[in-house]
Amino acid sequence: MNPISLSTTEIRDLLSQIPDPEIPVISITDLGILREITIQDNICVISITPTYSGCPAMKMIEDEIVKKLRENGIENVKINMIYHPAWTTDWINDEAKEKLRAYGIAPPEKSTVNKSTLMGETKEIACPQCRSKNTEMISQFGSTACKALYRCKDCKEAFDYFKCI
């Protein structure tokens, strides 16, 4: 077994090339799924956290991480699934939010889950296509658990909104 020659920063750069399987315009580092990289006794330990508990993309992300590291000569990899702190949309940076918008997904509004979530009040969500705020929610659950389905009443396009959590 060759010793790991890359630093954790170099490994992070490598892994930030891995796109999210469901939203390929942003990476697993943009989303905040990649939490920590450590090297112990020549084993590369990658800690990741799921966005949603049942996110079906997690297994694929694990496989992609292992594949990417293998390609770069790191054979000994351990994936560590962590649940604390719980993932939040607040970890998605502004640059990534802009990428989401350009891709056609309305990015999460600033604040995380609040009381209004429970009361059923909906926030004003801008259409990613025409930026109009004249939109309405069609369903709280869109193409994946992390998104809600909206419709723009001006340009008539349906679009996904990345829910705050």
Add this chain to the structure above:
Amino acid sequence: MTTQEALFNYCLRLADNHLILGHRLSELSSKGPLLEEDIACTNISLDLIGQANALLQYASSVENKGRNEDDLAFLRHERHFYNSLLSEQPNHDFAFTMVKQFLIDAFNFYLFDELKKSKDLTISALATKGHKEITYHLRHSSTWIDRLGLGTDESNKRTQNAINELWRFTDDMFVMDEADKILISEAIAIDLNTIKPKWHNTVNAAFEKANLKIPEKVWMQYGSKQGKHTEHLGFLLAEMQHLHRAYPGVKW
């Protein structure tokens, strides 16, 4: 009963509630009343099964007998499942499905909110994560209670029928036994009596707003914490466990 045994049992209860309810909801996949609802129910199901998976992984490490989360989900018999009687009830019509969902979502909402403070760090972490998702589940089902109750005479009648049918299983969710006692004394579990009034108020307010009533004088059914279930669980498990039992160790 040792603390470890109590904790194992407690994790199974939390996991089984989610697993069985999640499986029931997954039955709507491709059969939802409308496309958006089909997708919503399947996504909620995925959340619940995902949370159950993490809880069963923890149960497996607490038990430490070499049974993994799949063994616990697919190889236990009916009498070793501890999900609430309410969670295993069949879906029937959509009003029935949503009333069941709402009663359990409201219970989970308050339970997981309290479990965030658990001294057990894994339970606290999973509750914190789970609670965020459950908040959306509750919002979804309470919207439907409103819509069905205030919809047509037919939708109100069906929703009221569902409440009348399901109410007898609600007390069962709040039963506590020795495992709870041990874990409450260690600040790991919570006293379910503290969340019952909050649950009741939320349910009552939602029903009143939607022209629905909690039935009076209902004979309550119990037994889930001793593994005594209604006849529906066996059929559900037969379907859920079939593949794993017929092809042991099979992988996608």
